[in-house]
Amino acid sequence: MFPGKSxxxxxxxxxxxxGTPNEQTWPHVSEYPEWNKAFPTYPPQVLASAYPxxxxxxxxLLSKLLxxxxxLRLSANEALSHTFFEGLPSPAV
Numbered sequence: 271m272f273p274g275k276s277x278x279x280x281x282x283x284x285x286x287x288x289g290t291p292n293e294q295t296w297p298h299v300s301e302y303p304e305w306n307k308a309f310p311t312y313p314p315q316v317l318a319s320a321y322p323x324x325x326x327x328x329x330x331l332l333s334k335l336l337x338x339x340x341x342l343r344l345s346a347n348e349a350l351s352h353t354f355f356e357g358l359p360s361p362a363v
Contacts, residue, residue: 288336289314296338327354
């Protein structure tokens with residue numbers, strides 16, 4: 271989804287879609303050792319516009335998975351319970 275050629279290229283690709291994280295979107299992000307004040311600043315894009323081929327439920331699931339703050343991101347079990355997967359057989363455990 272974000273085929274970067276290097277770590278910094280990878281981050282820029284993520285930032286272009288999700289927006290560059292800041293203290294409002296991810297409290298204390300600037301305190302992480304790898305944080306770079308020189309990261310380019312991008313506003314978040316509308317996922318449905320970036321991926322017009324995806325149905326609404328898929329975009330909703332993706333938006334809940336692509337969250338910077340780990341505590342706010344869906345877990346794997348929560349993702350499997352998303353309406354996108356309704357009607358499909360349950361995964362083997």
